[in-house]
Amino acid sequence: MGTSKMVAGERIEWRRAFPRRAVRMLTGCTVAAALVAALGWAMFGTEPATLNTGAANPLAVVPQWTLALVAAVVAAAAVPVLRRPLVAASHVTLHVRPGVFRTLALPWTTVAAITGVDTPAGEFLLVRLTPHAADRPGPQDPDRPGFWDRTVLRAATRAYPPAAGYDLAVRLGDFTGTPAAKVTALAAYAPESVEITSRL
Structure with a gap:
């Protein structure tokens, strides 16, 4: 399977792998929740x-509250399975969603460097922004x-x-293909001003 998919030759998007880590977490939470509910x-x-x-017995509602609590925990654990990381790029913008939250649209002009690293915790893509772009987000800079x-x-x-010297990270294991090939595919869309390295 390829490492990316193309849209009209102007955009690349890494193919997402099966979310094994998220599914394991969801399975564990579901089993634990079932035991707690039981x-x-x-x-x-x-x-x-x-x-x-004649007063209401507060213990009588414990099972219902327990079910509500475990349902909320399982629902939260299901989010990473349904909303997965994303890395995409055009010749103008790098799109990154590291986890389950928002997708950042980063103009390449705000990206200083990207690198792939192999660590004891897995392989990561690290993104360093230019000093101004890395400032704390404000109302006028939502991304x-x-x-x-x-x-x-x-x-x-x-x-x-x-990695503390970078501003974003994405787990390379969340996407298909070899780590080095993924970085190479992304590099084809980055301008020459972006420093691209790999320690994979």
């Missing part, structure tokens, strides 16, 4: 709705990386401290 029903399912005094956009970058930095 325990809640086993312990409080036979509680009467009212006490002998500048914020705290939640850097979630994957923080994971990369824990395994590869030099």
